Amino acid sequence: MEDEKLAIATFQPMCAQPMEIKTYRAATMHEALAMVRRDLGPDAAVLQAREVPASRFWGRLLGSRQIEVTASLGVNVPSRFAKVSQADAASGSLAGARKPTALASQAPPPPSPQPVPVVLSKEVQGQLNSLQTLVEQLCRQARGRDQRDLPDALFRLYTDLIEADVSEELARSLVEKVRAEAPDAELADPVLLKARVLQLIESEIRVTGPIVVTPGRRRLAALVGPTGVGKTTTIAKLAAYFRLKQRRNVGLITVDTYRIAAVEQLRTYADIIDLPMQVVSTPREMREAVKRMSGLDLILLDTAGRSPKDDIKIQELKAFLTEAAADEVHLVLSSVASARVLEQTAERFAAVGATAIIFTKLDEAASFGNLFSVVRASRLPLSYLTNGQNVPDDIEIARVDRFARLILGMETACRNERMREDL
Secondary structure, three states, X not given: OXXXXXXXXXXXXXXXXXXXXXXXXXXXXXXXXXXXXXXXXXXXXXXXXXEEXXXXXXXXXXXXXXXXEEEEOOOOOOOOOOOOOHHHHHHHHHHHHOXXXXXXXXXXXXXXXXXXXXXXXXXHHHHHHHHHHHHHHHHHHHHHOOOOOOOHHHXXXXXXXXXXXXXXXXXXXXXXXXXXXXXXXXXXXXXXXXXXXXXXXXXXXXXXXXXXXXXXXXXXXXXXXXXXXXXXXXXXXXXXXXXXXXXXXXXXXXXXXXXXXXXXXXXHHHHHHOOOXXXXXXXXXXXXXHHHOOXXXXXXXEOOOOOOOOHHHHHHHHHHHHHHOOOEEEEEEEOOOOHHHHHHHHHHHHHHOOOEXXXXXXXXXXXXXXXXXXXXXXXXXXXXXXXXXXXXXXXXXXXXXXXXXXXXXXOOOOOHHHHHXXX
16 A cells, blocks of 8 residues: 555656546456556556455456556656657757758757656656566466356356365366366256266275285384374274274384373373384384284384474484385375475375375364365375274275265265274
8 A cells, every 4th residue: 555655646746637546456457457448548547556365256266366457547657768848849840941051050059958857766666667577477377368257057166166175276177177078068057067076086086995904914004294193093093993893913113202292192002902012213123123013913103203394304214114114104194284285295205105195183174175186196095084083983994985075075074973884
């Protein structure tokens, strides 16, 4: 607002008539300028143009920003070139029409009026430069943007995806694919369109099924991930299920010695379920602990939380997993994290050999479109979903149809009865 006041104050003295300033908003610069010309005429001057947050309705269709143009018919924007006075123009015309006499050639020429230089403040000059850059950027975007209008049903589908926290780029891609593949008769049916986008989402999801435990054959499954995502609680849920319901011989190993409370928490679970547990602090100790548990059916390995930005800790974790000879590595991610954070985390933990994803805290998430982005970007299959702290109930085996319906908001996260049946 201060910049707008500055621009108006700078140009006000040059107004030739009472100044009427109006503001226009549109999706593109072309549309905004067309509104200015239509309302004020071709002689209107643009005082300022900038990007502003879009309204909730149009923001869903055209993006998250709009162009705001301030214009006036009563403002003459100063030129950067010196003006030629009428006296100079007249003398130039007369000089070209007749030849000077000898006396006139010897006399010194009369001094010509010096043009008054136009001095612009640094703020106004910066605004003009920014305006030029903004116009160029918007023109490039407008050339590459598909301006076709969406039918009402497709538009509602697009807004539903955005509401489900699917990224704008991904939502637009899904809607355009549905539009290209659906017959014209289906484009007005919201139910059929949602069924089509559900199929598209399902085609992008892969699952591994549960951990397969064979009696007499040791299998080691490790859980890795950043801090605070619920690895220890998920380990306890899996251990309780395989020990109490599947009657398998299960052992626990933890390297989470950075948090004493985490070790004590897992030890408490081990005592309740009656499981052997080993605490290791070096890769060599890891090798020895796995060897001591070689007679078990399943070994569950709980690791310390690692920051995805800490390359040293990631490599240290990789050394532990190498010594453990893990059969499968489940990357545990929190459902409440943003899509960008999830994608970056999955990318960094790919270095340790992650083979599947476990999404936790579904009961705390408002929507699940952010999970779809990381599944597509990482190309990792899903193994389990968890939705609470109850051991061993709040966990379920990941299924394609269930996860796709969660993304579209067609199901809720809390379905404990069904979860127990799945397990």
